[in-house]
Amino acid sequence: MTEILVPEGAWTFDGEVLRIVPGGDDVHELRRTLGELAVPLAAIGGVSFEPSRKGGGVQLRLRPGADPLTDVVAGRLTGSADPYRLAVPKDRTGAAEYLVDEVRTALMLEQVPNGPAEAFLLPGPAVPVSASAGDGTVSFDGERIRLEWTLFAASGKESAGPQAFSLPDVEGVEWAPQHGLGYGFLRFRLKGGPPARAPEKDVHCLAWGVQRYGGTTALVAAAVLARLARLRAEPPAPPAGQSGGQDALLRRVAELESHDTVIRRLGELGELHRSGVLTDDEFTAAKRSLLRRLEDG
Numbered sequence: 302m303t304e305i306l307v308p309e310g311a312w313t314f315d316g317e318v319l320r321i322v323p324g325g326d327d328v329h330e331l332r333r334t335l336g337e338l339a340v341p342l343a344a345i346g347g348v349s350f351e352p353s354r355k356g357g358g359v360q361l362r363l364r365p366g367a368d369p370l371t372d373v374v375a376g377r378l379t380g381s382a383d384p385y386r387l388a389v390p391k392d393r394t395g396a397a398e399y400l401v402d403e404v405r406t407a408l409m410l411e412q413v414p415n416g417p418a419e420a421f422l423l424p425g426p427a428v429p430v431s432a433s434a435g436d437g438t439v440s441f442d443g444e445r446i447r448l449e450w451t452l453f454a455a456s457g458k459e460s461a462g463p464q465a466f467s468l469p470d471v472e473g474v475e476w477a478p479q480h481g482l483g484y485g486f487l488r489f490r491l492k493g494g495p496p497a498r499a500p501e502k503d504v505h506c507l508a509w510g511v512q513r514y515g516g517t518t519a520l521v522a523a524a525v526l527a528r529l530a531r532l533r534a535e536p537p538a539p540p541a542g543q544s545g546g547q548d549a550l551l552r553r554v555a556e557l558e559s560h561d562t563v564i565r566r567l568g569e570l571g572e573l574h575r576s577g578v579l580t581d582d583e584f585t586a587a588k589r590s591l592l593r594r595l596e597d598g
Contacts (some may be wrong), residue, residue, distance in 0.1 A: 303400045304396075304400060305350070305359070305393060309328060309381075309487075310322050310332075314400060316403075317341065317342050318340065318342065319345065320385075321339075321340065321384060322337045323384070330517060331382050331516075331533055335370075335426060335517075336427075338423070340363070340423065342404075342408065342413060343411075344418065344423060345404065345408060346367075348361050348404045350394070350397050350398050352394065354538070355391065355414050359389060359400065361386070362383065364414070364418045366417040366418040368532070369527035370372075370384070370425065370520070370523035371385070372523075373474065373476050373519065373523045378514065382514055390585050411497055425523050426520040426524040426527075427531060428524050430521050431517075431521065432521050434487075435484070435509025435511070435512070435515065436451055436453045436455065439487060441464075443524075443528060444468055446466055446525065447464070448504075448505070453471045464504055464505060466505075468529065471525065471529060473490040474529070475488040478514050478515070479511070479513050482509050484500040484501055484508045486503075486508045486509070487503060487519075488507075489505040494530050514521075567596065
């Protein structure tokens with residue numbers, strides 16, 4: 302096991318997982334709120350040590366599609382706010398270089414591709430999660446998103462009042478830090494919703510003009526993105542009144558070829574029902590189909 306411990310936190314690598322633990326109160330709010338991260342080797346696209354006059358920094362690069370936070374910030378979370386960067390003082394540069402070499406060797410031995418991952422390999426920030434910035438507050442409990450406005454909100458947002466919508470209604474999420482004279486924002490795009498407006502006027506958008514990263518808004522964005530991906534990956538629900546297990550049973554019924562097989566299947570159904578595998582409704586429906594088959598034969 303390889304470890305480097307510095308004021309910003311600790312990075313530990315065991316050959317399979319790189320564990321990142323943020324340091325104390327001086328660490329950026331976003332990293333402190335995000336907490337400990339366990340990054341599987343398969344999610345890592347590369348790692349480097351960048352020397353500087355005061356020591357240097359370790360920079361971890363994750364594969365596209367492996368981490369919802371990395372995807373949603375798109376490289377715009379930098380410096381002390383970046384949870385995948387570790388500032389290293391001069392007296393710890395040797396340990397940092399050694400850790401980098403260990404991770405690189407493991408990537409080579411395991412032949413981890415540096416291209417896009419097929420699905421998120423990190424779960425994203427825990428829920429519930431919330432953040433306050435600029436003209437409002439956003440909260441997400443894993444199922445619903447809620448926006449509430451502060452005194453800094455434009456009159457259009459105040460008139461519209463608080464906004465709340467369910468995760469299945471969300472088409473996508475966008476995040477950008479404050480830059481120059483432009484607003485930073487966290488925007489939710491709803492299915493069939495109106496075109497996006499300027500952040501300060503969009504009732505589905507939190508906007509800020511002072512805080513660069515809008516507090517912990519990036520964590521809310523990442524949590525929503527992670528759960529949107531899970532929602533889209535779930536298989537469609539079976540028709541009302543018919544479970545997937547019942548549907549499979551009915552397909553088996555259609556393949557029966559003799560009365561003896563039907564009778565044996567009836568016995569199996571009874572056992573499944575008594576053991577609790579089949580509900581009363583599923584048992585009744587499957588039994589009815591079997592008996593009909595017996596009568597038709």
